[in-house]
Amino acid sequence: MPDIxxxxxxxxxxxxxxxxxxxxVQSGHPxxxxxxxxxxxxxxxxxxEHRSEFNMDGQGEDLFFLSNGHISPVWYSVLARxxxxxxxxxxxxxxxxxxxxxxxxxxEGLPGIRVAxxxxxxxxxxxxxxxxxxxxxxxDKLIYSxxxxxxxxxxxxxxxxxxxxxxxxxxxxxVVDWNGQQIDGPTLEVxxxxxxxxxxxxxxxxxxxxPDGNDMEAVVNSVRYAQxxxxxxxxxxxxxxxxxxxxxDFMEGTHKWHGIAPNDEQLEQALAQLEETLGDY
Amino acid sequence: MKKFTYTEKxxxxxxxxxxxxxxxxxxxxxVGLCADLIGSLKMGDFKKEFPERxxxxxxxxxxxxxxAAGLTIGGKIPFTGTFANFxxxxxxxQIRQSIAYSGKNVKICASHAGITLGEDGATHQILEDIGMxxxxxxxxxxxxxxxxxxxxxxxxIAEHVGPVYLRFGRPAVPVFTPADQKFEIGKALLLNxxxxxxxxxxxxxxxxxxxxxxxxxxxxxDAEIINIHTIKPLDEEAILDSVSKTRCVVTAEEHQRNGGxxxxxxxxxxxxxxxxxxxxxxxxxxxxxGKPAELMKKYGLSSENIVEAVQNVLKRK
Ligand SMILES: Cc1ncc(C[n+]2csc(CCOP(=O)(O)OP(=O)(O)O)c2C)c(N)n1
Ligand SMILES: [Mg+2]
Numbered sequence: 001m002p003d004i005x006x007x008x009x010x011x012x013x014x015x016x017x018x019x020x021x022x023x024x025v026q027s028g029h030p031x032x033x034x035x036x037x038x039x040x041x042x043x044x045x046x047x048x049e050h051r052s053e054f055n056m057d058g059q060g061e062d063l064f065f066l067s068n069g070h071i072s073p074v075w076y077s078v079l080a081r082x083x084x085x086x087x088x089x090x091x092x093x094x095x096x097x098x099x100x101x102x103x104x105x106x107x108e109g110l111p112g113i114r115v116a117x118x119x120x121x122x123x124x125x126x127x128x129x130x131x132x133x134x135x136x137x138x139x140d141k142l143i144y145s146x147x148x149x150x151x152x153x154x155x156x157x158x159x160x161x162x163x164x165x166x167x168x169x170x171x172x173x174x175v176v177d178w179n180g181q182q183i184d185g186p187t188l189e190v191x192x193x194x195x196x197x198x199x200x201x202x203x204x205x206x207x208x209x210x211p212d213g214n215d216m217e218a219v220v221n222s223v224r225y226a227q228x229x230x231x232x233x234x235x236x237x238x239x240x241x242x243x244x245x246x247x248x249d250f251m252e253g254t255h256k257w258h259g260i261a262p263n264d265e266q267l268e269q270a271l272a273q274l275e276e277t278l279g280d281y
Numbered sequence: 282m283k284k285f286t287y288t289e290k291x292x293x294x295x296x297x298x299x300x301x302x303x304x305x306x307x308x309x310x311x312v313g314l315c316a317d318l319i320g321s322l323k324m325g326d327f328k329k330e331f332p333e334r335x336x337x338x339x340x341x342x343x344x345x346x347x348x349a350a351g352l353t354i355g356g357k358i359p360f361t362g363t364f365a366n367f368x369x370x371x372x373x374x375q376i377r378q379s380i381a382y383s384g385k386n387v388k389i390c391a392s393h394a395g396i397t398l399g400e401d402g403a404t405h406q407i408l409e410d411i412g413m414x415x416x417x418x419x420x421x422x423x424x425x426x427x428x429x430x431x432x433x434x435x436x437x438i439a440e441h442v443g444p445v446y447l448r449f450g451r452p453a454v455p456v457f458t459p460a461d462q463k464f465e466i467g468k469a470l471l472l473n474x475x476x477x478x479x480x481x482x483x484x485x486x487x488x489x490x491x492x493x494x495x496x497x498x499x500x501x502x503d504a505e506i507i508n509i510h511t512i513k514p515l516d517e518e519a520i521l522d523s524v525s526k527t528r529c530v531v532t533a534e535e536h537q538r539n540g541g542x543x544x545x546x547x548x549x550x551x552x553x554x555x556x557x558x559x560x561x562x563x564x565x566x567x568x569x570x571g572k573p574a575e576l577m578k579k580y581g582l583s584s585e586n587i588v589e590a591v592q593n594v595l596k597r598k
Contacts, residue, residue, distance in 0.1 A: 096576065101403065
């Protein structure tokens with residue numbers, strides 16, 4: 001049985017890390033990061049079998065790919081908190097000579113990152129390639145990938161989606177951060193995504209609804225259920241509804257906090273809402 | 282050395298935004314397209330004033346390039362807006378086939394070019410775009426140096442018939458060119474006459490070249506400084522004239538050495554008038570996150586690097 005309370009405590013600390021990192025360099029993307037905190041924490045602290053002694057090929061491990069690379073703060077925090085690199089290094093986020101690049105990169109050798117992302121729409125293809133590689137290696141571990149909902153507007157996503165079903169890539173669980181927001185506004189106004197469930201089903205995917213992606217227990221149960229559906233000839237997609245900016249009241253539910261940093265006063269306000277559970281970096 | 286002054290710093294992308302609005306007012310054929318970056322591209326005022334002539338395409342740059350090509354059939358003059366990376370590398374074949382090869386009158390307007398976009402890091406800091414774009418037949422490539430010049434260039438490309446790549450940036454930089462300038466595509470601008478060395482600079486590096494010129498003057502070196510705002514077509518006559526006098530060259534650009542302005546000028550000189558040459562550019566590496574000024578230093582793109590390059594090239598004269 002997962003210790004949901006423990007996961008929630010980690011999530012609270014990760015949220016502190018996110019706002020402090022973005023504040024510390026006055027740039028970066030808090031909104032999507034805060035919205036995906038439960039998912040990333042559940043993945044690294046409960047759901048994936050993985051080793052923090054980083055190995056690029058990751059044989060015998062579950063692997064995660066972040067396709068919406070701009071939410072690097074949540075990933076970096078979770079990687080550091082699960083032992084991939086020192087937590088103090090979070091203080092170097094987006095600063096010159098850092099391994100913690102604005103968008104995830106392999107160039108500086110940050111443990112945990114297997115491919116650069118940031119230019120949207122490319123991660124599903126890469127994740128599928130890694131899933132094929134696992135099959136070729138007779139490695140029965142899984143691939144996870146995360147995508148923004150706005151990111152689904154990129155055509156390459158749908159090229160990859162078609163490929164996955166055609167080639168029966170059934171060792172992947174892909175997740176959409178369905179927060180309904182992107183840079184210029186709500187996705188409904190910027191570029192309507194239509195019936196997402198029907199679209200993914202029509203492309204041959206097994207689709208799971210996760211109506212509250214900020215409920216830790218629901219996230220864990222949903223991914224556990226997805227795991228039971230792997231290996232049956234179809235790729236798996238979770239439509240994970242989240243609130244952008246979750247956990248900081250003035251950031252919640254608006255695209256305005258997609259990619260801006262809190263000032264000193266806003267930082268204090270944010271931290272007052274987030275319990276320090278594991279010690280700030 | 283002529284004295285250059287400025288009263289304010291502004292981002293070149295805002296010059297584009299103001300220019301686009303003006304172009305839209307004077308020419309109803311001008312239409313705008315943007316891929317979920319209206320604020321970053323400063324296209325909001327155009328969208329507000331001409332909602333029926335503005336298309337939000339979402340995060341779908343390849344589609345945007347195709348739409349733009351199609352809009353020209355029937356006489357529209359589309360201006361596409363996204364970051365420089367997503368305006369070029371992301372959509373190279375769409376530009377190549379549907380726009381350049383097909384001779385379409387599309388204006389590809391690209392912000393956040395180069396390393397000075399800063400903290401977002403290398404995934405967004407394209408340093409190869411000038412090379413990619415100038416390799417395409419029919420393509421005009423423009424990289425203005427400040428707010429006023431970017432505005433003027435935006436108005437000029439609306440008048441020009443043919444595909445254009447207009448490159449500009451994110452940081453606030455000195456505004457030192459005249460507000461009422463007429464922008465002549467393909468015409469190099471002589472900023473300072475000199476006899477010892479020709480410095481050819483483009484984009485943000487033009488101001489660095491001016492600062493370098495001042496330092497060089499203090500050391501008794503008389504630099505000719507020329508703003509190459511149009512990289513293609515290159516003003517061959519102006520370049521050859523200058524080099525025939527100075528007999529040595531430094532180029533400066535916020536781009537890879539491979540494929541950029543320096544490459545274009547080296548090719549010209551190799552064919553017509555070989556001369557010692559140094560290139561201030563990024564040397565075959567990706568960028569990284571950091572503050573724009575820190576990155577300019579680390580990647581060798583500051584006025585000090587231009588001074589050093591001049592000192593080196595003079596030894597080879
Ligand atoms: C190919 C590409 N085009 C544009 C951008 C600029 N951009 C960064 S994030 C973003 C919005 C992404 O929306 P979504 O995937 O919903 O993420 P969220 O805002 O919800 O975090 C855009 C347009 C990019 N990074 N890559
Ligand atoms: Mg979104």
